[in-house]
Amino acid sequence: MAVYERSYGRYTGPLTAERTRFLILPRYAYEVVLKSKLFVGFLALCYAPTLFGLLIIYLYHNLSALQLIGLTPEKLNEVFPISNEFFFVGLWIQGLLGFFLVLFVGPALISPDLRNNGLPLYLSRPFSRSEYVLGKMSVLLILLSAITWVPGMLLYFLQGYLEGAGWLAKNWRIGFGFFVGSWVWIVYLSLFALAVSAWMKWKPVARITLALLFLVLMGFGATIKNVLDTPWGMLVSSWHVIDAVWMSLFGLAPGTDLPPAGLSWVALAGGCLVFLWLLSRRIRAYEVVR
């Protein structure tokens, strides 16, 4: 008969906060992506439009600098008016760059864990499936924030500071539109990328699938629009849908080729639900054999 001395003691020391534990995952993901010079170069490029915006705002408020390059405030205002549209175009460019960033980072987030049977390693700990998805998603949430709403809001507040006299309050819709519009796109794109990464075991295949889904659905939407002569067809195109949402957030008149803003919100929410469902089907410790 075995005699058990009970000399073994389990760990009873301190633990980190459960709410922030998912942030362990991005820490290791960044170590991997930042090793790529191509990625670091692209990330730096993502700040070029912000720097350009910064330059315009600076010139607006610095007559001597403006004169130095032979421009007048009126001329500058004619070409680059600091308005809803100025910030909308900024978000549009940053949003597009965000898509390319997601193409680079997104497919590598879940597929290696699935390919290497790594999920049980995470899920056999006090770490839920939701926390795993949130942890992986936070890699994209943080990176996309860093190139969308963070620089956008900095420009917004800088313009407000330099302009003074209630500019911020008067143009609250710009700040609101930039912040909310960025987050809607960030969440949608992140879930889209994670869902594709969860279903495609190989990174290059996941990357191509993500790009193709984006482009094919855009083409499909355009075909429906042309054949049936209705902008509703563009509801399947993520880019047109987010464009319509952004325009509504910035209070701009929607283009004729865009779907209605209300339905675009519904389409985005529906897309997010589909991505979450796809993730819930795949993020399991073991595949279910049927």
Next chain:
Amino acid sequence: MNALAGAQTPSDRRVVFENVSKFYGEVLGVNRVSLSIPPGITGLVGPNGSGKTTLMNLMVGLLQPSRGSISVLGIPTDRPEELFRHVGYATQYDGYPPGFTGYQFIASYLRVHGMPAGEVETLTWKAIERVGLTEAAGRKVAGYSKGMRQRIKLAQAIAAQPSVLVLDEPLNGLDPMARAEVIALFRELAAGGLHVIVSSHILHEVDLISDQVVLLNGGYVVAEGAISGVRDEMEEEHPAQVLIRCSRPSLLASRVFEQDSVVEARIHDDGKSVLVRTRDADRFFLLLNQVVLDNDLGVEAVMPTDDNVHAVYQYLIVGNGEKP
């Protein structure tokens, strides 16, 4: 057979399955499993597809049962946050994040486990030292040999200092020296009161290390308990075999065959031994002492030949009645 359930260990120190079934759609994983596993080393034995891994996944809460209930040290497996504080699991798969060193591999999962930075370093080195990989801790896991990978997997399972260690095929790929070290580690952990639950195809190893075994076949538990206890319960259907090497085998054979419990006594092929089959091994050994003394026999060896896991496995799963 319910030898495990009968032992005197309170249920909050046991791994308990109560009438558990798991189906994957229409495919049977395990069916009507009732177990009560005490501390010590428990071996899960069964052919491929018998339900070993399913049983382990149910035990660690990665799968939820279709029917029945499971508790680990009194904690239901549907409360993962609490359960995983007590459980360390190593799967049979090599699931390593690409590019990680041995140290990073252990440390990163300890962080996911919720250990603060200071504790992570201490616990990581402790686990790495226990599995003998200190020298290789700074090398990438991708460059490890199969045996080293098995050991680093074991290290990640023990690093968080769990109370229940569940290891799927932990001895696969280990060389004899490493195997002996790992088995010694299992024994050390089990002797301290830890549950060490291992699955293996290698029967003699299970026999060597396990305090008790659970034999599975086709999703059903076909036997459980200490090997000797399981074997005793099978004596009626599968009489125990004992090989006695002695000076006068013919005389011994004729004397023991007079007993009711002995169903066969024959001279072994080597002509120097008697192979006895008996339905009551305890009584037979008493009788054997008496026969040896009464007849002044010189006995070189007395060897039970089928009181091991291999024999039990053969009887219950492979041959269903054949002699091992």
